[in-house]
Amino acid sequence: MPEPVGVRSEYLLDAGRSHTIHDALRPVLSEIRSLLDATTALVAYRPAAPGADLLVLAADAPELAEPPLPNETFRTGVPAVRRAAVLADLDFVSTLRPYRFRLRSAVVVPWRDAYGDGLIVVGHSEERPRLPAPAADLVRRLRGDVRRGMVAGRRDGAGEINRGLQRVMKDIAAATVDCEDVGEALTTLLVSAKWLFDSEVAYFSLPIDDAGTFTFDQMLGIRTPDFRHLRMGEGQGLGGLARSLRSPVRSLNYGRDSRLFAAPVTETAQEGIVSAMAAPVFVDDQVQAVLYVGDRALRPFSETDGEVFGEFAEYATLGLKRQATEAYRRAVLRRQEQERLAYDLHDTAVRGLLEIGFAAERARAVDQGTPDVQAGLDTIASAAERCMEALRGQLDLLVAGTSGRSADTVLEEIAEASVRPEVRHRYVTDASDGLLPDPVADALVRIGQEALVNVDVHAAGGAAEVSLRVTPDEWVLSIVDDGSGRPARATPTDDTRAHIGLLAMQRAADRVLGRLERFDRPGGGHIVRVVVPKSGGR
CATH class of the missing domain: 3.30.450.40 (GAF domain)
Known part of the structure; x- marks a missing residue:
C-alpha cells in the first residue's frame, strides 16, 4: 500500500469520521465467533512502542452489556504467545474508564506486522467447558482474513482522512x-x-x-x-x-x-x-x-x-497575519469586557426591577385601599416591567450586536439562565446551519430562559429537555420537564413570579406573531412550547 499523502502510515488510521478498520474487521470476527459458538471475538493490537498498552481495534460481543470501544486501551493478563493457543481466565481492564471483562476460556492467535503485534481473541465470558484445541487451528486458518481486513481498513482510512483534509484545506484557504x-x-x-x-x-x-x-x-x-x-x-x-x-x-x-x-x-x-x-x-x-x-x-x-x-x-x-490577529484579539477582549459589564448590570438593575415588580404585584394582591392606591401600584408594576424589557434589549445589543444567531447559540443562551447548572438538562437542535433572525432569537431565548428557570425553581431535582426544531415553515422551541423532580412548595412570591413570567413569555411570543402553548406531559411533568411562523417571525 502506498504511503498516505500527508499522513504517516500507522498501525491505525481511524481518525475523525473514519472507522474503516473497525468496520472491515467486524464481519470476520462475527463469522469466527459464530463458528466457535463464542460470546466474544476481538482483534487487539500492541504498537511497537515502549510501554504501549493493548488496543482493541474491533470487537463483536453482542452479549456484553458494554463492548470495548474501537481504539480503547486495556491492561490484560494475556501472556506472550508465538502460536495459536487455548487459554483460561483472561482479564481485560480498561485504562480509560472503570470497565473490565473476563473471558473464562479463549483462543488466542497472534500475528505481527511492521507496526506492532496483533492478537485475535475468541472466547466465552461465562463458565463453559474449555474450548477444544482444534478451535485454535480454525482461528489460525482465518487469520489471513483478519490481516486482509486490516490492510483494507488502513487503505480506506487513509483515503477518508486525505479527502477530509483536502476539503477543509480548501475551506480554510478561502477564508x-x-x-x-x-x-x-x-x-x-x-x-x-x-x-x-x-x-x-x-x-x-x-x-x-x-x-x-x-x-x-x-x-x-x-x-x-x-x-x-x-x-x-x-x-x-x-x-x-x-x-x-x-x-x-x-x-x-x-x-x-x-x-x-x-x-x-x-x-x-x-x-x-x-x-x-x-x-x-x-x-x-x-x-x-x-x-x-x-x-x-x-x-x-x-x-x-x-x-x-x-x-x-x-x-x-x-x-x-500577526497584525490582523492581534487586532482581532483586542476586539475580543473589548467584547468580553462589554459582556462582563452587561452581566453585572443584569445582576443588579434587572433583578432590582424584578423585585420592584414583584413587590407591587404582592401589594396590589393584598391591599384593599383606594382605587388611587391600586392604580399607583399598577403603574409601578407596569413601569418596572417596561424598564426591565428595555434594559434587557440594551444589554442584548451590548452583548450580541449581531444580525442573526444559530440554533446552537440560542440554546447556549437559554442554558446560561439555569440556576441549577449541576442538573444535566438536555439541549437538542434539529436545525440547518442557517441563522435565526434576531427578533426571533430574542423571543425564543426569553421564553426558554423563563421556562427553564421555572423547572429549576418548581421541580427541584428534575431535569428538562430543551429542543429547537427548524422546519421550512416555522421555528419550534420546546421545554419539557421530565416530571422526575420534587414539586416545590408554592409561596405567594412564587405565584406572583410565575404570573409575571407567563405574561413575559406571552408578550415575547406575541412580538414575533408566535403561538405559546402550555400543557401537562403524559406520565408527569409539563411542556412549554412556542411556535413562530417564518412568514411573520422576522
Whole structure:
C-alpha cells in the first residue's frame, strides 16, 4: 500500500469520521465467533512502542452489556504467545474508564506486522467447558482474513482522512485569503474542525496578555457559562499542555488525566466533556490561539487523530497575519469586557426591577385601599416591567450586536439562565446551519430562559429537555420537564413570579406573531412550547 499523502502510515488510521478498520474487521470476527459458538471475538493490537498498552481495534460481543470501544486501551493478563493457543481466565481492564471483562476460556492467535503485534481473541465470558484445541487451528486458518481486513481498513482510512483534509484545506484557504477578517477565518477553522472529527464541541482560546493567560472565544456546542468564562494560565489544562509542548495533545478521559496541571475539572465535568484534543495555532512562530475538539462521551482519540489534528491546525497558520490577529484579539477582549459589564448590570438593575415588580404585584394582591392606591401600584408594576424589557434589549445589543444567531447559540443562551447548572438538562437542535433572525432569537431565548428557570425553581431535582426544531415553515422551541423532580412548595412570591413570567413569555411570543402553548406531559411533568411562523417571525 502506498504511503498516505500527508499522513504517516500507522498501525491505525481511524481518525475523525473514519472507522474503516473497525468496520472491515467486524464481519470476520462475527463469522469466527459464530463458528466457535463464542460470546466474544476481538482483534487487539500492541504498537511497537515502549510501554504501549493493548488496543482493541474491533470487537463483536453482542452479549456484553458494554463492548470495548474501537481504539480503547486495556491492561490484560494475556501472556506472550508465538502460536495459536487455548487459554483460561483472561482479564481485560480498561485504562480509560472503570470497565473490565473476563473471558473464562479463549483462543488466542497472534500475528505481527511492521507496526506492532496483533492478537485475535475468541472466547466465552461465562463458565463453559474449555474450548477444544482444534478451535485454535480454525482461528489460525482465518487469520489471513483478519490481516486482509486490516490492510483494507488502513487503505480506506487513509483515503477518508486525505479527502477530509483536502476539503477543509480548501475551506480554510478561502477564508484566510488576505486575512482581512480574522474572526471569520477562525470561525471557518472551528466549523471545519468539528466536521472533520465529527465532534460534539469545538472551541478555541486566545491570549489575554503577554503573561500567557488565555481566554475562550468562539465556541460550538458549549452551553455552561462557567466553562465559557474560563481563563487558563500558563501551562494550565489541556490547552496549557499543548502550548508548553508546542504540539497537539489528546486527553482520552479529561477528569482522570494526570498530565494536566491545575485543570478546570469541575467546569469541564459540568459541561460534560470527557475526551478532547487541543492543538496550538502559530502566527510568526508565536502561539496565537489554541484549537480544541471534544466529545461528551468517552472517545479514544488515536495517535493518528492527534497527527491529523496537528496538520489541520497548521493550515490556519498559512493565511493568518500577526497584525490582523492581534487586532482581532483586542476586539475580543473589548467584547468580553462589554459582556462582563452587561452581566453585572443584569445582576443588579434587572433583578432590582424584578423585585420592584414583584413587590407591587404582592401589594396590589393584598391591599384593599383606594382605587388611587391600586392604580399607583399598577403603574409601578407596569413601569418596572417596561424598564426591565428595555434594559434587557440594551444589554442584548451590548452583548450580541449581531444580525442573526444559530440554533446552537440560542440554546447556549437559554442554558446560561439555569440556576441549577449541576442538573444535566438536555439541549437538542434539529436545525440547518442557517441563522435565526434576531427578533426571533430574542423571543425564543426569553421564553426558554423563563421556562427553564421555572423547572429549576418548581421541580427541584428534575431535569428538562430543551429542543429547537427548524422546519421550512416555522421555528419550534420546546421545554419539557421530565416530571422526575420534587414539586416545590408554592409561596405567594412564587405565584406572583410565575404570573409575571407567563405574561413575559406571552408578550415575547406575541412580538414575533408566535403561538405559546402550555400543557401537562403524559406520565408527569409539563411542556412549554412556542411556535413562530417564518412568514411573520422576522
